[in-house]
Amino acid sequence: MPRLFHVSDIHFGAEDRAALDWFAQTVRDEQPDALIVTGDLTMRARRREFEAAADWLLSLDRPMTVEVGNHDLPYFNPLRRLFSPYRRYRAVERAIERPLELPGVAVVPLKTTARFQWRLNWSKGHVSRRSLKRTLRLIEEASSAKVLLVAAHHPLVEPGTAATSKTRHGPRALRMLAEAGAxxxxxxxxxxxxDIAHDATDRSVRLIGAGTLSERTRMSRPSFNQIDISGGEIEVSCRVM
Incomplete structure (x- = not known):
């Protein structure tokens, strides 16, 4: 039975050291089969923040996939944001948007960040045709898996939380992912x-969001999700510090 730890919004630069230590110790003690990190490793995409995030992730010593969050795009340098936004990810580049294959389950990435948007708030989500096409191709290649999980940074539709994602083309992407078998x-x-069920087409898709391990908590304390897969069923437990 594969066990996954789903963690997000670590925000080095505004990290909660106690929460990071708690999560790392849990990983060492329980040895999950893989880690899914759904973005925002850093606060302002500074070099020292990426270096600290990379050191911490590599110290966990587990298979992982890492998504890019809006905070991971250069904040103070617009030229770097447009032309080399992911250069500082190199320490963990093999994990960036990496598909994972485990017994009975496949995890495929979907990029929801954008270097530029035609709106003032660039922190919100955006699913491009190119990103969606790549994810659908990866789903097709992994179609033999009993359970198909998609990892992204922004919720594709609003989950009813205090904060919003306002992901452009998110509902359309969710419908197409559901039709493809996600x-x-x-x-x-x-x-x-x-953790909510959403009827995207004629089938229901689980929308599963992780909390944060940073000081930037909102309604909940620092937490991560434990995801157990058994017999094609998904069981989610929110682990709160």
Whole structure:
């Protein structure tokens, strides 16, 4: 039975050291099969923040996939944001948007960040045709898996939390992911955990959100999700510090 730890919004630069230590110790003690990190490793995409995040992630010593969050795009340098936004990810580049294959389950990435948007708030989500096409291709390649999970940073539709994602083209993407066979979409961004069933087409898709391990908590204390897969069923437990 694969066990996954889903963690998000670590925000090095505004990290909660006690929460990081608690999570790392839990990983060492319980040895999950893989980690799913749904974005916002840093607060302002500074070099020292990425270096600290990379050191911490590598110290966990587990298979992982890491999504890019809006806070991970250069904040103070617009040229770097447009032309080399992911350069500081190099320490963990092999994990960035990496598909994972485990017995009975596949995890595929969906990028929901954008270097530029035609609106004032660039922190909100955006699903491009190119990103969605890649994810749908990865789902097709992993179609033999009993359970298909999609990992993204922004919720594709609003989950009813205090914070919002306002993801452009999110509802359309969710419909197409459901039609392709996705069983759940794992996200972060809003800093509060959730687990809801959403009827995207003629089938239901689980929307699973992780909280934060940073000082930027909202309604919930620092937490992460434990996801157990057994017999094609998904069981989610929110682990709160």
């Amino acid at each position: 069983d759940a979409v794992l996200t972060g961004h809003v800093h509060d955990p959730f």
